[in-house]
Amino acid sequence: MTDFIPGQPEDRRLPAQVARASASYVGDFELAAARVIARLTGELVILQDDNSKRRMADIQIAYAGRTPGYAEVTLDLDESYAAMASEVRKRAFQVKAPSLGRVWWVTLSSGAAVKTQEKTLARNLGLLAAAGDLFEIVATDQNLGEHSNPLIRQLFETGVVHLASRATIGDEVGFIHILPEGTGGPVGIDWEAFDAYIAEFLANPRRKDVLEKLAATDAAERHAFVGLSFNTPWNVFHALDRDYRELPTNDPRLPPEITHLWLWSYPLGRCLAWFPDRGWFNPQYHWATE
Template sequence: MEHYEPGYPVDNRTDGMRRRAFQSHLGDFELAAARVVARLTGERVVLQDDNSAPAMVDIRIDYPDRSPGYVEVVTDIDRSYAAMASAIRGQVQVPTPELGRVWYVTVSPAANIKQLKRELPDRLANVQLSGALFETVAWEQHLNLHDVEAVRALAASGVVRLASRPVVTDEEGKAIMYGKGAGGPAGQNWDAFNDWLATFLHDPRQVDVRAKLAATDAVDRHAFIGMSFSTPWAAYHTLSDDYQGLPSRPPKVPAEVTHVWVWSYPIGRCIAWFPETGWFDPSTRWATA
């Protein structure tokens, strides 16, 4: 028997779908999005896409007094970035006891992680022999322009930042690999946010999102967008928890979309735009716990 509790979505997906979603780079973003929709609306929200029919919209909102609304969940994430981030999973440590240092190696989506792991000890040994220890680290390093050939070779392999320090007592040398994250100047930039959102919603790559919503012929057709570290920095950082405020103008939505949610996932703010209310912060309007 189906269990329903206000504020929590009903999940009709298969066990395999839930497991794959949980194991992905962003985790189960569909479930997180459905929880936000359920908390805000207070209605029965169903994760309905169980792959039993083609082009089924991800989420259905069951209203007691009118026809259902539908929500399609989509993330703005570059596939190569997702592959890199899944391979790194936070960080990867490569033992390099012979180096006597701890190296911090940040890689881009262009890096071949398996190959780089095998080659790092020798490559970093060459960097150390050159005297380039990167003990003082600038934000913009431009390793591809470095004077040392061994450093430029690492850059050509997808390494974008380097730092190191001597080992401490009872510690062995190692290289710690990180995936490249978003970064850039601090500051809230609603113009950059609006430009990114308009481009994303109208992008040919989102044609399936628009088509699935249009096919419902519903009055309420929501696009729930998850930003990621591969979203342009100025737009992504604008929804940082460090800031408040909302966009001053409505989004440029395609005809197939009537409502928009944007979440700087997983550590930023979620905001939404409804045609009858404009932009708002759902966390200030929860209908349920």
């Protein structure tokens, strides 16, 4: 037991758990979530799941003077996408390809093998250029899977979802930018789509463990803390952009195991919370502690 510092969670996880979380694609999201809860409540917040008990919730909110609440942390994250994006970040922002005489941008899907693409792209892009397929105009929608060039269809099958290029400038050397597939869409907020996403995400069988662990606490307060990522649908991810101040217009449709909800577009977007006694709010404007 460490000395209680308001706003700072107490971490009782095993060192191996902490190391594994810190080394993950997104970092230690459980710790980040616990920090948010601690700052909002000012209460002792404990990262308690050390694998010593079955169905132990990730976080305990040890309220002073009343029974504790519990929180379970989950991420809307496709592991294959995260692995690919991580590999791109580590290895292949640029691949030197002086023989191309052009600068290319190649966007890869979650299923793409980055190492293989890194070895073969220069040759394949050279063949595209020789065939006159330069993708000089960057289009937002490219149906590469139905292109007339069979090599482009083959590239699509191996995970290439977008292509663009330009001629080199001056003494610039040809190279290839490799990018992970991201998310995008129209500007504006669609709260109906937002509401539907929450209901579908929490009801998905993949969240069965979240619901079971919260139900097992038999507590009055059972929080689900959801992290959104670049593979979250655009109309949901975009609603948590920091440029917005609007709040959702409807109460979320929650399964009975969940009484409180948090959504965080992690790590750069805003965090929103829904409590049954106060509705939707942005914790950033209601911190109890630093």
